[in-house]
Amino acid sequence: MSDDTTAPFLFPAVGRKKVIADFDGGRLTSDGGVMLLAAAERRLGIADSLAGLIADPRNPLFVTHSVADILRARMLAIACGYEDADDLDHLRTDPGFKLACGRLPDSGHDLCSQPTVSRWENAPSLREVVRLTYAMVDTYCTSYARPPAAVTLDIDDTLDVVRASADGLVQRPPRRALLHADPCL
Numbered sequence: 001m002s003d004d005t006t007a008p009f010l011f012p013a014v015g016r017k018k019v020i021a022d023f024d025g026g027r028l029t030s031d032g033g034v035m036l037l038a039a040a041e042r043r044l045g046i047a048d049s050l051a052g053l054i055a056d057p058r059n060p061l062f063v064t065h066s067v068a069d070i071l072r073a074r075m076l077a078i079a080c081g082y083e084d085a086d087d088l089d090h091l092r093t094d095p096g097f098k099l100a101c102g103r104l105p106d107s108g109h110d111l112c113s114q115p116t117v118s119r120w121e122n123a124p125s126l127r128e129v130v131r132l133t134y135a136m137v138d139t140y141c142t143s144y145a146r147p148p149a150a151v152t153l154d155i156d157d158t159l160d161v162v163r164a165s166a167d168g169l170v171q172r173p174p175r176r177a178l179l180h181a182d183p184c185l
Contacts, residue, residue, distance in 0.1 A: 008020040008021060008022045009021040009022075011035055012039070014099055014108075015102075015104050017104060019035075019099055027095045027105055027106070029094050029097070030096075031080050031091075031094065031096045031097065033080065034076050034080050035099060037079050038076060038100035038101065041075065041076070044139060044143075046071075046136075046139060047068045047069075047072035047075060048068045049135055049139070050068075050071055050132055050136075051066065051068035053128055053131045053132055054067055054120075054124050054128050054132070055125075064109065065116060067120065069101060069111070069112065070116060070117060070120050072100075072101050073088060073091075073101050073111045073112055073117070074088070074120075076100055076101070085121065088113060088114050088117055091111065092110040092111035093111075097111060098110070
């Protein structure tokens with residue numbers, strides 16, 4: 001008789017609790033890969049370095065989710081294919097996402113909700129956005145032993161024609177559609 005089970009996969013501890021990936025049931029997530037993404041993000045320190053560049057005017061006594069926690073949850077959600085902020089309303093209780101963000105699945109606080117994420121997506125000033133951009137370029141360049149001499153960005157735009165009115169009635173497309181350039185890097 002063959003033993004088809006695999007050895008457990010160990011992750012770094014969260015809140016002095018051992019984290020093991022195993023395949024024998026229990027609280028499940030369909031996004032187990034988020035743990036590997038979170039390990040890479042923490043090693044690079046992306047969320048923490050970006051959070052340090054955004055002013056946080058909130059009273060620290062009433063803060064539940066740090067800016068770094070909010071950014072980390074949003075980045076991991078996007079990396080796992082959840083591009084809409086409202087997906088976090090479901091993911092905030094997902095055991096895999098909670099572990100990836102440093103919270104225990106059962107006893108840890110839930111992750112931030114969509115309204116919290118939306119407030120922070122629009123919070124940075126133009127100056128802060130520029131600083132965030134430079135920080136991401138620095139993170140990219142430091143991933144090389146010697147920074148590349150040049151970087152080529154392939155920027156594609158998408159045609160996004162709105163064909164419905166506010167009351168939900170479909171309208172005929174305009175004779176001349178304007179191109180809304182949402183760059184996709």
